[in-house]
Amino acid sequence: MVSLQGNDYFKQGKYLEAIECYTRGITADGTNALLPANRAMALLKLEKFAEAEADCSQAISLDNTYSKAFARRGTARLCLGKMMEAKEDFEIVLRLEPGNKQAISEVGKINKELTLQGDTICHVSSGEKGDAPRLVKAIDKPPHLRSTKPLIRIAIEEVGDKMSNVKNMPAAVSCSSDLPTKQTSELPTPEAPSAKILKIEECGDSPLISSECGYSCVPDEQLHKGDASVRMNSVEVKKPEAPFSSYSVTIPRAPTNSFQLEADLRKLKNYPDMVHKYLKQIEPSFYPQLFETSLEPDILNHILRILHGSYIRFEEPSLIFDILQNLSNVRRFDMAVMFMSHPERKVVKELFDHLQKSGVEETSLIALKSRYNV
Numbered sequence: 001m002v003s004l005q006g007n008d009y010f011k012q013g014k015y016l017e018a019i020e021c022y023t024r025g026i027t028a029d030g031t032n033a034l035l036p037a038n039r040a041m042a043l044l045k046l047e048k049f050a051e052a053e054a055d056c057s058q059a060i061s062l063d064n065t066y067s068k069a070f071a072r073r074g075t076a077r078l079c080l081g082k083m084m085e086a087k088e089d090f091e092i093v094l095r096l097e098p099g100n101k102q103a104i105s106e107v108g109k110i111n112k113e114l115t116l117q118g119d120t121i122c123h124v125s126s127g128e129k130g131d132a133p134r135l136v137k138a139i140d141k142p143p144h145l146r147s148t149k150p151l152i153r154i155a156i157e158e159v160g161d162k163m164s165n166v167k168n169m170p171a172a173v174s175c176s177s178d179l180p181t182k183q184t185s186e187l188p189t190p191e192a193p194s195a196k197i198l199k200i201e202e203c204g205d206s207p208l209i210s211s212e213c214g215y216s217c218v219p220d221e222q223l224h225k226g227d228a229s230v231r232m233n234s235v236e237v238k239k240p241e242a243p244f245s246s247y248s249v250t251i252p253r254a255p256t257n258s259f260q261l262e263a264d265l266r267k268l269k270n271y272p273d274m275v276h277k278y279l280k281q282i283e284p285s286f287y288p289q290l291f292e293t294s295l296e297p298d299i300l301n302h303i304l305r306i307l308h309g310s311y312i313r314f315e316e317p318s319l320i321f322d323i324l325q326n327l328s329n330v331r332r333f334d335m336a337v338m339f340m341s342h343p344e345r346k347v348v349k350e351l352f353d354h355l356q357k358s359g360v361e362e363t364s365l366i367a368l369k370s371r372y373n374v
Contacts, residue, residue, distance in 0.1 A: 006038065007297070007339045015042040033062035034335050037069045044075060052076040065293055067096040074106060083110055083117075096293065097259045254281035258291050258299070265302055276310035279303065284322035291330040297339040300327065301347075308347045317358035320351065321368070328371040337373055348372050 006021025022039035029035065040055035056073030059066055074089030087110045093103040251274050255261040268275045282290065291299075303323075311320050327333065340348070352369050356362075 008341055010038070010042055011341075015045045018042045019046075031062060032335070033059040033066050033069065034332070035059075036062075037066060037072065040069070040072050040076070044072060047079075049076045049079040053080065065096060067093050067100070067293060068296075070096070071100075071102060074103075078106070078110070083114055086110060087114075097257065099257075100259050101263065251278050251281075254278075255290065258293060258295075261290065262296075262299060265299070272306070272309060275306055276314065279306055280315075284319070284326045287323070287326040288329045288331075294332040295327070295330040295336050297336040300333075300336040301340065301344045303327065304344070304347050304351065308351055312351070312354050317355050317360055321355055321360055321364070324351070324372070325364075325368055328368060333371070337371075340373075345374070349374050 006018045006025065009015070009018035009021060019039055019042045022035050022042065025032070025035045026039070036055040037059040040052040040059065043049075043052035043055060053073055053076040056069045056076060059069040060073070063069070070089045070092045074086045074093070077083075077086035077089060087107060090103040090106045090110070093100050094107070097103070252260075252264045252267070255264060264278060265275065268278060307320055307323060311323075352365065352372070352374050355365055
C-alpha cells in the first residue's frame with residue numbers, strides 16, 4: 001500500500017521518498033486528512049515550510065478537528081515569520097487539546113518574540129523643538145556573520161555581604177540595569193532572600209543544535225550536568241542538580257485525554273513494567289472516549305506492543321480481547337491500521353494467536369481479526 005510505504009520511508013528518514021508516496025496516496029484518496037498532514041511533516045523535515053503550510057491547510061479543510069495539522073501549520077508559519085498566524089494555530093490546538101504542552105510553549109515563545117519586536121524600535125527625541133524623532137533599529141546581522149556559539153542561562157546568586165565586590169567580577173557577568181544602586185549599609189540582611197540575576201554567555205564547548213527554523217539552542221540536559229558550583233569572587237554560579245531518579249519512575253494517574261496519554265508514555269518509555277501498570281488503570285471501555293479526536297498510528301502500535309510484551313504474561317486473555325475490541329471502535333482506527341509496518345502487523349498476529357490458544361470465542365475473534373486486517 002502506497003501510504004504504508006510512505007510511512008516506512010518517513011521512519012527511515014527518507015523524506016523525499018515518503019513525500020512521493022503520500023502524493024500518490026492523496027491522488028488516490030483526496031478525502032483523507034492524514035495524508036496531506038503526513039506529507040507536511042516530511043516537508044517540514046526538508047525545511048520546505050511554504051509547501052508544508054499548504055498541505056496542513058488542505059488537511060484542516062478536510063478535518064477541522066485535526067489538532068496535529070494545526071500544530072504543524074503553526075510550526076511552518078512560525079518558520080516563515082508569520083508570527084500572528086502561527087499563534088492563532090497554536091491557540092486552536094489548545095482549544096482542541098487543553099493542556100497541550102507544545103502549544104503552550106509555542107504561544108509563550110511567540111508572545112515574548114512579539115514583545116521584543118515591539119521594543120526594537122523606539123522613538124528618541126533630539127531635545128530640540130520641531131526636530132523629527134529618529135528611529136533606532138536593532139542590527140540584523142546576516143547568518144554568516146552571526147556567532148556560531150550557543151547561549152545558555154546561568155543563575156547567579158549573591159553570597160557576599162559587600163556590594164563593592166561585584167566591581168571585581170569578570171566582564172562576562174552582567175547585571176540588570178533596572179536594579180537600584182545601593183550602598184553597603186543598605187544590603188539585605190542574611191535572613192532576606194538573596195537576589196538572582198540571569199546571565200547569558202556563549203559556551204564554546206557545547207555543540208550547536210539548529211532547530212527547523214534556523215534558531216540555535218542548547219538542550220536543557222546540558223544545564224544539569226554535574227552539581228558542582230563555581231565561585232567568581234563574591235558571586236557563586238550554581239548549576240541545578242539533576243532530578244531524582246524516583247521522579248522518572250512514578251506512575252502517573254490514568255489519563256483523561258490522548259495528549260496526556262502520549263506525554264505519559266514518553267515519560268515511561270524506559271520502564272516497561274511501569275507502562276504496564278499505567279495502562280492497566282485505563283478501563284477498556286474508556287478508550288473510545290480517550291481517543292475521541294483521533295488515534296495516531298504510533299500510539300496504537302505502542303499500546304499493542306505493551307499488550308504483546310506484558311499483558312500476555314500477566315493479564316487474562318479476556319482483558320486483552322476487551323482492549324483490542326474497544327480500540328477498534330476508536331475514530332480513525334482503520335487509518336491507523338493501514339499505516340502498520342510488517343513488524344507491527346506481526347505483533348498483532350501474535351496477540352490474536354495467543355487469544356486463540358487461550359480459548360477466546362472463535363466467532364468474536366474472527367470478527368475482530370478482520371478489523372485489524374489479520
